[in-house]
Amino acid sequence: MPITQTREIAAASRLEHVRYAIRDLACYADEVAKQGHKILPLNIGDPNVFDFVTPAHMIEAVYKAMREGKNGYAPSQGVKEALDAIRGEAARKGISSLQDVFVTTGVSETVDLCLTALVNPGENLLTPSPDYPMYSAVLAKLGISLNTYDLNEEDGWQPELDDIKRKITARTRGIVLINPNNPTGSVCTRKMLEEIAELARQHNLVIFADEIYDKLILDGEDGKCMAMAAVAPDVPVVTFGGLSKNYLAPGWRIGWGMISGDPAAVKPYNEGIQKLLRARLCANHPEQYAIKAALEGPQDHLIEVRKKLRSRRDLTVKWCNSTPRVSCVSPRGAFYAYPRIDIPEGDDVFVRELILQKHVMIVHGSGFGQKPGTKHFRIVFLPDEPTLSRAYAAIGELLRERYS
Numbered sequence: 001m002p003i004t005q006t007r008e009i010a011a012a013s014r015l016e017h018v019r020y021a022i023r024d025l026a027c028y029a030d031e032v033a034k035q036g037h038k039i040l041p042l043n044i045g046d047p048n049v050f051d052f053v054t055p056a057h058m059i060e061a062v063y064k065a066m067r068e069g070k071n072g073y074a075p076s077q078g079v080k081e082a083l084d085a086i087r088g089e090a091a092r093k094g095i096s097s098l099q100d101v102f103v104t105t106g107v108s109e110t111v112d113l114c115l116t117a118l119v120n121p122g123e124n125l126l127t128p129s130p131d132y133p134m135y136s137a138v139l140a141k142l143g144i145s146l147n148t149y150d151l152n153e154e155d156g157w158q159p160e161l162d163d164i165k166r167k168i169t170a171r172t173r174g175i176v177l178i179n180p181n182n183p184t185g186s187v188c189t190r191k192m193l194e195e196i197a198e199l200a201r202q203h204n205l206v207i208f209a210d211e212i213y214d215k216l217i218l219d220g221e222d223g224k225c226m227a228m229a230a231v232a233p234d235v236p237v238v239t240f241g242g243l244s245k246n247y248l249a250p251g252w253r254i255g256w257g258m259i260s261g262d263p264a265a266v267k268p269y270n271e272g273i274q275k276l277l278r279a280r281l282c283a284n285h286p287e288q289y290a291i292k293a294a295l296e297g298p299q300d301h302l303i304e305v306r307k308k309l310r311s312r313r314d315l316t317v318k319w320c321n322s323t324p325r326v327s328c329v330s331p332r333g334a335f336y337a338y339p340r341i342d343i344p345e346g347d348d349v350f351v352r353e354l355i356l357q358k359h360v361m362i363v364h365g366s367g368f369g370q371k372p373g374t375k376h377f378r379i380v381f382l383p384d385e386p387t388l389s390r391a392y393a394a395i396g397e398l399l400r401e402r403y404s
């Protein structure tokens with residue numbers, strides 16, 4: 001029978017609330033680039049786009065694994081060598097109540113598996129606002145309504161404890177803590193970790209401690225951050241880590257989870273995670289051999305990375321605080337700043353105009369979440385100083401042209 005009419009294939013309605021501003025914006029930038037403009041991408045936290053290079057000994061380890069035929073499927077939980085190295089890393093982080101570890105296709109998959117394995121329809125999970133939007137995208141996909149708690153800009157973007165207390169309901173199963181934080185660059189105090197752990201104890205919550213930036217602390221001596229699971233060994237915690245940020249290999253898509261807490265309490269939940277791990281076969285196989293090389297090999301690159309980031313952070317904060325309509329809490333970790341802007345229109349409008357007119361791409365605060373009435377944008381301060389200076393000059397110019 002001839003086809004007379006094209007029928008649209010509708011996407012599933014549960015996708016209605018799935019958003020990921022960081023990459024959604026890139027579609028718009030692609031359109032502008034098609035007109036022949038080169039766009040400076042300050043939207044994605046990918047160190048390899050700039051002057052950061054994956055350590056050679058990690059590349060060697062993957063190459064060797066491929067040459068040795070490690071190209072088939074891997075065990076669902078991860079290869080033994082990698083699991084042992086992650087256990088060693090947990091010990092170095094001071095996690096004394098470790099129950100299990102597993103390897104995933106980036107922390108993105110850890111998030112997907114861990115949230116899917118925990119939250120039932122009608123239940124909720126506390127996520128920060130502003131948020132790394134992967135969390136809200138996964139929850140939207142699962143059909144779970146958002147229950148966000150505020151990070152307090154006036155308090156250096158620390159979580160607002162009273163807001164967390166207000167938001168906990170009988171159906172709250174857990175809390176996400178991103179530390180060091182994306183998008184604000186804040187780092188939690190030990191006291192804050194203890195207070196959140198106490199709330200988790202009282203309300204039987206699982207803590208998802210996303211510590212993917214834990215070796216990128218820009219102030220202080222050793223560049224490392226306090227692990228939530230070390231502060232609260234008795235609380236069920238899943239700590240997330242991976243190779244994308246600390247180890248400059250985001251394209252390899254390697255992440256992991258470390259489950260800690262009381263063994264009897266976490267057992268059924270861990271079994272749920274293991275079931276999902278099996279149902280998706282395995283994480284990338286040869287790349288898993290870089291985990292031991294990364295965690296146990298030379299760490300020299302981190303000194304260089306933190307040095308560059310410190311200087312780029314300082315340049316960023318100096319620009320923010322000397323530019324009319326812009327102010328910024330100084331980031332203490334990771335490579336993001338989340339300046340506030342005082343403009344009469346939406347931050348999404350400003351960001352689109354910036355792409356269109358100045359060919360610089362940053363992400364609007366409304367893509368991460370912010371308190372009503374406030375406006376922000378997120379800067380990725382990975383580029384070198386001359387590139388950052390050019391970007392900041394362009395942003396300053398647009399602010400002047402549009403609002404003075």
Ligand SMILES: Cc1ncc(COP(=O)(O)O)c(C=O)c1O
Binds near residue numbers: 132134178250255
């Ligand atoms: C806080 C946070 N968690 C997880 C991820 C995702 O990491 P991966 O590349 O390991 O999937 C990112 C990436 O930017 C992130 O910022």
